[in-house]
Amino acid sequence: xxxxxxxxxxxxxxDYPSPRRAPGEALLRPRLVGLCDTDLxxxxxxxxxxxxxxxxxxxxxxxxxxxxxxGRRVVTDINAGCGACADCLDAAGHHCAARxxxxxxxxxxxxxxxxxxxxxxLRRVPEQLTDEHAVFAEPLAAALHVLDELPTVSRAPCLVxxxxxxxLLTALALHAxxxxxxxxxxxxxxxxxxxxxxxxxxxxxxFAPREKYAFVVEATGSEAGLASALxxxxxxxxxxxxxxxxxxxxxxxxxxxxxxIRLVGSRCGDVNEALTWxxxxxxxxxxxxxxxxxxxxxxxxxxxxxGTLKVLVSADA
Amino acid sequence: xxxxxxxxxxxxxxDYPSPRRAPGEALLRPRLVGLCDTDLxxxxxxxxxxxxxxxxxxxxxxxxxxxxxxGRRVVTDINAGCGACADCLDAAGHHCAARxxxxxxxxxxxxxxxxxxxxxxLRRVPEQLTDEHAVFAEPLAAALHVLDELPTVSRAPCLVxxxxxxxLLTALALHAxxxxxxxxxxxxxxxxxxxxxxxxxxxxxxFAPREKYAFVVEATGSEAGLASALxxxxxxxxxxxxxxxxxxxxxxxxxxxxxxIRLVGSRCGDVNEALTWxxxxxxxxxxxxxxxxxxxxxxxxxxxxxGTLKVLVSADA
Numbered sequence: 001x002x003x004x005x006x007x008x009x010x011x012x013x014x015d016y017p018s019p020r021r022a023p024g025e026a027l028l029r030p031r032l033v034g035l036c037d038t039d040l041x042x043x044x045x046x047x048x049x050x051x052x053x054x055x056x057x058x059x060x061x062x063x064x065x066x067x068x069x070x071g072r073r074v075v076t077d078i079n080a081g082c083g084a085c086a087d088c089l090d091a092a093g094h095h096c097a098a099r100x101x102x103x104x105x106x107x108x109x110x111x112x113x114x115x116x117x118x119x120x121x122l123r124r125v126p127e128q129l130t131d132e133h134a135v136f137a138e139p140l141a142a143a144l145h146v147l148d149e150l151p152t153v154s155r156a157p158c159l160v161x162x163x164x165x166x167x168l169l170t171a172l173a174l175h176a177x178x179x180x181x182x183x184x185x186x187x188x189x190x191x192x193x194x195x196x197x198x199x200x201x202x203x204x205x206x207f208a209p210r211e212k213y214a215f216v217v218e219a220t221g222s223e224a225g226l227a228s229a230l231x232x233x234x235x236x237x238x239x240x241x242x243x244x245x246x247x248x249x250x251x252x253x254x255x256x257x258x259x260x261i262r263l264v265g266s267r268c269g270d271v272n273e274a275l276t277w278x279x280x281x282x283x284x285x286x287x288x289x290x291x292x293x294x295x296x297x298x299x300x301x302x303x304x305x306x307g308t309l310k311v312l313v314s315a316d317a
Numbered sequence: 318x319x320x321x322x323x324x325x326x327x328x329x330x331x332d333y334p335s336p337r338r339a340p341g342e343a344l345l346r347p348r349l350v351g352l353c354d355t356d357l358x359x360x361x362x363x364x365x366x367x368x369x370x371x372x373x374x375x376x377x378x379x380x381x382x383x384x385x386x387x388g389r390r391v392v393t394d395i396n397a398g399c400g401a402c403a404d405c406l407d408a409a410g411h412h413c414a415a416r417x418x419x420x421x422x423x424x425x426x427x428x429x430x431x432x433x434x435x436x437x438x439l440r441r442v443p444e445q446l447t448d449e450h451a452v453f454a455e456p457l458a459a460a461l462h463v464l465d466e467l468p469t470v471s472r473a474p475c476l477v478x479x480x481x482x483x484x485l486l487t488a489l490a491l492h493a494x495x496x497x498x499x500x501x502x503x504x505x506x507x508x509x510x511x512x513x514x515x516x517x518x519x520x521x522x523x524f525a526p527r528e529k530y531a532f533v534v535e536a537t538g539s540e541a542g543l544a545s546a547l548x549x550x551x552x553x554x555x556x557x558x559x560x561x562x563x564x565x566x567x568x569x570x571x572x573x574x575x576x577x578i579r580l581v582g583s584r585c586g587d588v589n590e591a592l593t594w595x596x597x598x599x600x601x602x603x604x605x606x607x608x609x610x611x612x613x614x615x616x617x618x619x620x621x622x623x624g625t626l627k628v629l630v631s632a633d634a
Contacts, residue, residue: 095553244571244574247569248567250566251567253543253558254561255582256558256582257561259412260412262580264578264580265573265574266574
């Protein structure tokens, strides 16, 4: 089958072996796949991943043990835990030590004609959601997950640093949850995509807050972004680190100790919750381009271009 | 008066001006002062502090607005907040933006014949505590403050990394609070000071944990210590950063995001609480040397020697 494969350098492969469904797994046909910064990092060697890329996906179920899944349009939790450990039984298995992660860790992704995932990770997409909405379920779940770090849904001002895809989605999520949010970044054109929704935006160079923020989300994944974030987080405030960076960074952590800041890593969220929020959060202003799978390599190149937001890859030729 | 002054290089000054008591302040005569790593860092230029060093102190009250203080033996919260902001009114003023901090920030410290602090920061020392106990109230309060990061006082195993003064005190605090604690460090001689109390200790080179820890305290203040700490903190675990480092460090924060670790800065604690705990925590095995104030410069040099634990400076000649 056709697939976008990272085997040192990402490339289109025409004769990649079709996946075989193990017991408990569903065989899926992607409808639409989104590219994110993790894909770009994996393409550059992050985590040493080898295999098919792609983990933001809305798909049709072709085969499954449970026949009620067949023919359903679904999204998926990207973490496939062992199903038996404490983390899998008590939580969502996002920290199962034996987990594989779709297109990220030990499991082929969705930028292919077919892929497989355990049936228990699938979530049915409500009919009223378009594919363009549903393909955002995974990144929006990650964005909404920052709300889990707010002890109570606060009405205090929140700050999101970074106008990339995840920064914009996080600002959308906080705004939808009723938090007064300011988004700062370097690109007026990106900020303007969501400024119209009533979200306060500022170019970083113009940003001069009168007070520090008790809740800050760092979504640039850069050394400079973390330094800025530490500088504007209030004493005893929470700073959520939302993006993995490839490699080490240099940082002065004295402000973290002096101001007793909580720096919290935040990764995957609940895709079911994201599907619910997608009834009121419209992520489509973030879409920049759409490519067929046969040009997925060009889609990846496009996504890597500076200033690009969401690039989608569709199953149709 | 005689004082140990940091004015670029720390030195003994014989004619330092005696402090004047402002309204609401008490004039104090130190009985015993402890040296900590923050003093050593301030002596090397950290925070650009200029003035009298010393903030771990048990003292006698000579003068005060409230006459019931006079003649009392006291310890002090080192943070002197404005007394009027939200942080001062709702909390202890440890994060008051206008605060001064005894011997650390905008306020002369206790390595002198006299010093002043606001009366509201003073805590009376119970008679049954010796000066050698009471002088540990401030650092023990900082050590006990890590317990505030434990959602409930956990019986799950805790790990403290670093066999310096604060690492040992933190291990003592967690042990006294009923947490099964392991302390790792580089110096068998230091570890042995508290191993006798039933605290599990390990040389770092021999440390091979079977499982990660849900609660880890980093008390080395070093790049290597933080990397080790991140590597042994369990998913969704808490890693408390207990010491400020002077300058930037290089760190790979990907594990923090992937494992959704909370990295929490922790500074000062409640000295009153520490006084209570000192009835059952005996910190005296940590004392390495005692100097008179007239040799406080030599005390500081001694404290900076590799392998040294607590060095005290007493008022007596």
